[in-house]
Amino acid sequence: MTLTIADRLLHWYDQHRRQLPWRGDPDPYAVWVSEIMLQQTRVDTVIPYYDRWLAQFPAIADLAAASLEDVLKLWEGLGYYSRARNLHQAAQQVVRDFGGQLPNNLQDLRTLSGVGRYTAGAIASICFDLDEPTLDGNIRRVLSRLFDVVEPLGSSQGDRILWELARTHLPSGRAGDYNQAWMDLGATICTPRNPQCELCPLRSDCQAYGLGIQSDRPVPKPRKQIPQRSAVAAIILSGSKVLLTKRQEKGLLGGLWEFPCCYVDENFTGDSLQDASRREGANLPKFLHQFLLTEFSTEFGSEFATAFAKEFPVETYVPNLFGTYKHAYTHFRVTLHAYLFPFKESSEKLGKHPCLDWVAIAELSNYPMGKLARQMAQKLAKA
DNA sequence: AAGACGGGGAC
DNA sequence: GTCCCAGTCTT
Known part of the structure; x- marks a missing residue:
């Protein structure tokens, strides 16, 4: 047989x-x-x-x-x-x-x-x-x-x-x-x-x-082009601590911690690198600064937003660049620019919220993060 | 039926 | 750079 x-x-x-x-x-x-x-x-x-x-x-x-x-x-x-x-x-x-x-x-x-x-x-x-x-x-x-x-x-x-x-x-x-x-x-x-x-x-x-x-064989399925996006992030320091925020449970990197950040173009349309370079040419730190003020006042209470605005006046404070990162996710690529916002005095009591935490630099490794945030955390720990 | 969802290893 | 990995869930 x-x-x-x-x-x-x-x-x-x-x-x-x-x-x-x-x-x-x-x-x-x-x-x-x-x-x-x-x-x-x-x-x-x-x-x-x-x-x-x-x-x-x-x-x-x-x-x-x-x-x-x-x-x-x-x-x-x-x-x-x-x-x-x-x-x-x-x-x-x-x-x-x-x-x-x-x-x-x-x-x-x-x-x-x-x-x-x-x-x-x-x-x-x-x-x-x-x-x-x-x-x-x-x-x-x-x-x-x-x-x-x-x-x-x-x-x-x-x-x-x-x-x-x-x-x-x-x-x-x-x-x-x-x-x-x-x-x-x-x-x-x-x-x-x-x-x-x-x-x-x-x-x-x-x-x-x-x-x-x-x-x-097998016959591959046709692939779509992967969009390019731009993002900005904030390294907000107070004493030896840094501000982390927690992502919502659902979606990309759900439940993980990161540095406060946002996409530069929320109304991203998905086309071409031209948009990306146009966004790159925009005033990114100013955009980030405005985002932080809005985010903090709507999500984390006016007390912290007020302290932040006083320490970093949007008209005069120009943050230094912390670093630029490129990362490829499954369905889009991102270029992220991170800027520094160091409080002169320790203000740990500011900003109480379940999705917000002041974390000692040495403790960053205890917080679950995606690769991009982890890279930033490691650079922070070295400096 | 198509898109969202990570990161890394092989070429 | 591209491909794709012991896929599942959502829209």
């Missing part, structure tokens, strides 16, 4: 599987944490975060009882911070609705925040031996080459085909290994560029290889 594709795939996996910290851990919580961290994130990046996470939150109950601040601090640098917020919330969901145990079926798994179709299939097959397929970036690429799928990656039509292919070839009884085998094959052999086809156990089954078009 002839070997199926799954037979050959699993045979290869039995010999070449990667040794990873979450592999062989019988605790579904450990697998769950790894799957969330691995979303859009490489294995090598995840491993140190995974180890620290399991050390600090060994069980679901530990995570559920933790503060969001501590959770975000441990996630700092991994990106896509909604994953951390969702994982935290889902842990509380599990304690409240499922007796502290991760549910062992696809439907209940999908009710957890941050658990989508991929993660539910992965957990169900790996932890609970359910015959469920799953589909990630690796599996999409491998199946697209193997079966010469021409529908663009991520299109709904393409996804329908790929989910069906994954389910069609799934063997009964080893779905967890089958799913992970596709991913290991995609990560180590059937790579995005320069795939090692001569080492592939499925070479003779591969339609793209047969046609010599491996590098043309």
Whole structure:
């Protein structure tokens, strides 16, 4: 009898599987944490975060009882911070609705925040031996080459085909290994560029290889141009402390701390670098100064706004440049100019608000921040 | 169906 | 510089 594709795939996996910290851990919580961290994130990046996470939150109950601040601090640098917020919330969901145990079926798994179709299939097959397929970036690429799928990656039509292919070839009884085998094959052999086809156990089954078009599969989805934005930030010093503000829970870098800042063009239209250079030519420190006065008086009370206006008269005070930073987010790039506003006298009692804090320079490392704010904080600590 | 959502590594 | 990574949620 002839070997199926799954037979050959699993045979290869039995010999070449990667040794990873979450592999062989019988605790579904450990697998769950790894799957969330691995979303859009490489294995090598995840491993140190995974180890620290399991050390600090060994069980679901530990995570559920933790503060969001501590959770975000441990996630700092991994990106896509909604994953951390969702994982935290889902842990509380599990304690409240499922007796502290991760549910062992696809439907209940999908009710957890941050658990989508991929993660539910992965957990169900790996932890609970359910015959469920799953589909990630690796599996999409491998199946697209193997079966010469021409529908663009991520299109709904393409996804329908790929989910069906994954389910069609799934063997009964080893779905967890089958799913992970596709991913290991995609990560180590059937790579995005320069795939090692001569080492592939499925070479003779591969339609793209047969046609010599491996590098043309999968068909990428057309990309849009990334807009360029400008921003200004304020380093407001008082004694040995600096003013931090906390971002709102939702959206970009939600719940993280930063130095007070704003985009120069809130009515950004998304077109062209011309707008960017026009904004760069504007009077940025003056714009920032006005923003701070408005922001402080509307958000943080008139007392602090008054003290700030007295110390830094908008007509006469010209702040020094602290630094210029360029950063690329997923869907836009930003150039940020930071300016200094040093109070002559210590005024720590000014500005009381849950989303505002005077922080000693030495304590900045305790506050969860995005990369840009972290860079600024580190420069401040060195000076 | 398309966009929001981070940061880093490989080329 | 570009691509893309063990995707999910929102609009």
